Amino acid sequence: xxxxxxxxxxxxxxxxxxxxxxxxxxxxxxxxxxxxxxxxxxxxxxxxxxxxxxxxxxxxxxxxxxxxxxxxxxxxxxxxxxxxxxxxxxxxxxxxxxxxxxxxxxxxxxxxxxxxxxxxxxxxxxxxxxxxxxxxxxxxxxxxxxxxxxxxxxxxxxxxxxxxxxxxxxxxxxxxxxxxxxxxxxxxxxxxxxxxxxxxxxxxxxxxxxxxxxxxxxxxxxxxxxxxxxxxxxxxxxxxxxxxxxxxxxxxxxxxxxxxxxxxxxxxxxxxxxxxxxxxxxxxxxxxxxxxxxxxxxxxxxxxxxxxxxxxxxxxxxxxxxxxxxxxxxxxxxxxxxxxxxxxxxxxxxxxxxxxxxxxxxxxxxxxxxxxxxxxxxxxxxxxxxxxxxxxxxxxxxxxxxxxxxxxxxxxxxxxxxxxxxxxxxxxxxxxxxxxxxxxxx
Numbered sequence: 124x125x126x127x128x129x130x131x132x133x134x135x136x137x138x139x140x141x142x143x144x145x146x147x148x149x150x151x152x153x154x155x156x157x158x159x160x161x162x163x164x165x166x167x168x169x170x171x172x173x174x175x176x177x178x179x180x181x182x183x184x185x186x187x188x189x190x191x192x193x194x195x196x197x198x199x200x201x202x203x204x205x206x207x208x209x210x211x212x213x214x215x216x217x218x219x220x221x222x223x224x225x226x227x228x229x230x231x232x233x234x235x236x237x238x239x240x241x242x243x244x245x246x247x248x249x250x251x252x253x254x255x256x257x258x259x260x261x262x263x264x265x266x267x268x269x270x271x272x273x274x275x276x277x278x279x280x281x282x283x284x285x286x287x288x289x290x291x292x293x294x295x296x297x298x299x300x301x302x303x304x305x306x307x308x309x310x311x312x313x314x315x316x317x318x319x320x321x322x323x324x325x326x327x328x329x330x331x332x333x334x335x336x337x338x339x340x341x342x343x344x345x346x347x348x349x350x351x352x353x354x355x356x357x358x359x360x361x362x363x364x365x366x367x368x369x370x371x372x373x374x375x376x377x378x379x380x381x382x383x384x385x386x387x388x389x390x391x392x393x394x395x396x397x398x399x400x401x402x403x404x405x406x407x408x409x410x411x412x413x414x415x416x417x418x419x420x421x422x423x424x425x426x427x428x429x430x431x432x433x434x435x436x437x438x439x440x441x442x443x444x445x446x447x448x449x450x451x452x453x454x455x456x457x458x459x460x461x462x463x464x465x466x467x468x469x470x471x472x473x474x475x476x477x478x479x480x481x482x483x484x485x486x487x488x489x490x491x492x493x494x495x496x497x498x499x500x501x502x503x504x505x506x507x508x509x510x511x512x513x514x515x516x517x518x519x520x521x522x523x524x525x526x527x528x529x530x531x532x533x534x535x536x537x538x539x540x541x542x543x544x545x546x547x548x549x550x551x552x553x554x555x556x557x558x559x560x561x562x563x564x565x
Contacts, residue, residue, distance in 0.1 A: 132158070133328035136166055143183035148242040150187055151194045163195050164205070171206055174213070179327060186226050186246040189213070193230045194242075201231070201270045211270055215263040222253040224260055231270060384408070386420040392436050393421075393428040402436065409439055416443035423452040427460040434465040438472045445477045458486045462494040462507075467514045474523040484524050488515065492536045505543055512537075512545035516552060526556055 139154060158166055170188040173179045180188060189210065196204040204210075213219065214227040226249060229241055385408045388401055397405070408415060421429065421440055430437045441457075444450050460466060470487055473479055491511045498504040515533060518524045530553065537550035 132162065132166065133169065134324065136169065137324050137328060140180065140184040140187045143181075143187060143246045144248075146243050146245055147187070147190050151190060151242070154191055154195070167192055167195055167206060171209060173327065174209075177219075182220060182223065183246040183250060185223060186249065189223075189227055189230060190242075190246075193227075193233075197233075207271050211263070211266045214266060215260070221255050221258070221260075222250055225253065225255075225258040228258070228260065231266070382415055382418045385415055386418070389419045389421050389429070389436075389440075392433040393425045394432065396432050397436070402433070405436055406439060409443060413443050416440055417447070423449070423456045426453055426456050430457070430460070430469050431463065431465050434469045435472075437469050438476065441469070441473060442476045454480070454483045458483065458490055462491050464510055467491070467510060471514055471517055474518060474521070479523070481524065481528065484518070485528055488518075488524075488529055489532065492532065495536070496539070508540045508543050509545045512543070512549045516549055519552065519556070526553065530557070 135157060139150060139157075142150060154166075155163075170192055174185060174188055174192075177185075192206045193204070193210060196206075201207055210227055210231065214224050214231065216224065226246075233239075233241055385405065388397065388405050388408075391397060391401070392405065419440065426437065429440070441450075441453060444453065457466065457470070470479075470484075474484070491514070495504060495508050495511055498507060515529075519526055534550065534553055537546045537553070540546040541550065
């Protein structure tokens with residue numbers, strides 16, 4: 124269905140048509156800048172409907188409308204202009220004014236880019252200075268072959284289009300060929316007062332906004348299709364069953380002081396080591412009500428501080444959160460935080476308390492190895508290597524990780540630090556387990 128201009132768009136378009144004393148290229152620039160591309164085709168369709176009825180617009184307004192129809196699509200090939208057939212037929216209309224036909228012919232020829240001076244004049248100046256002797260009018264066949272021969276066929280037209288009643292009719296009191304905008308027409312004897320310019324614009328804009336200018340077509344009545352039989356339960360939604368039992372929230376008035384006390388202790392634990400009494404109170408609170416861990420105020424961003432200051436509390440909290448949807452975020456922070464004795468202690472205790480994801484353990488071991496290799500201080504490096512080797516031996520002996528997944532990386536780590544006794548012991552453990560695995564396979 125063709126879109127039609129609505130509301131203020133129609134008034135803006137009519138206001139632009141009335142500015143016939145301005146140069147054409149200014150009017151065309153205003154049209155392209157005032158209306159986005161999504162509105163240009165509906166607005167051009169409105170102009171097309173206005174131009175079909177020759178009594179709707181004044182001669183100069185018609186020339187502005189023809190210019191907009193052509194120049195809106197000037198950047199495309201002529202055959203791609205959806206209104207090119209209308210323009211060609213209007214250029215060959217013997218019943219139209221000669222200046223209008225000549226103007227359209229010049230519009231069509233301007234697509235070649237050789238008529239820039241043509242758009243520097245206004246439509247009123249064009250009409251005043253028009254000389255019919257200087258213009259020739261090509262035949263319809265010639266223009267058709269030149270501008271849209273071989274292009275796509277015309278859009279579908281309804282077979283009953285001629286049966287429509289036109290909703291725009293000429294005033295019988297207006298003499299044929301009379302310019303309804305001329306002041307002389309206002310004083311013609313025996314005529315009815317003509318509409319004012321404001322009323323005329325309102326009438327045209329109303330036609331564009333509310334109904335189509337194509338006319339009022341007959342309504343073709345078709346029989347209503349039979350309704351399908353109603354199935355049992357199909358219309359239950361018309362009479363919904365609102366008999367619902369109320370559920371009481373028994374936790375609504377529950378005492379939340381324990382949760383507040385736990386939050387305060389966790390906040391202190393992230394800032395520094397707790398005294399034994401506070402440490403025991405946290406453990407007792409989490410043991411008495413494991414669900415308090417979801418309200419203790421510990422976030423993934425606070426986990427590194429808790430691990431460094433109170434690793435045993437961190438182990439207890441993470442153990443209680445193991446089934447939480449957010450546990451992956453805590454594991455990610457634990458993997459990426461700076462490696463230390465406390466972080467290894469937390470991971471080691473977690474492996475003994477719960478089943479940790481193998482992917483998490485592999486990433487943590489890789490982080491430990493990378494941290495050992497990046498330390499420049501030899502003393503701190505040797506100390507950290509010993510801790511990592513003891514940590515890895517504990518994981519391997521307790522079957523918390525599959526040796527095959529880390530064999531190559533850990534062997535390279537042991538060879539790199541073979542001067543350290545713990546690294547040599549870890550290497551021998553790996554070789555022993557590798558030999559046992561080969562013996563079982565054979």
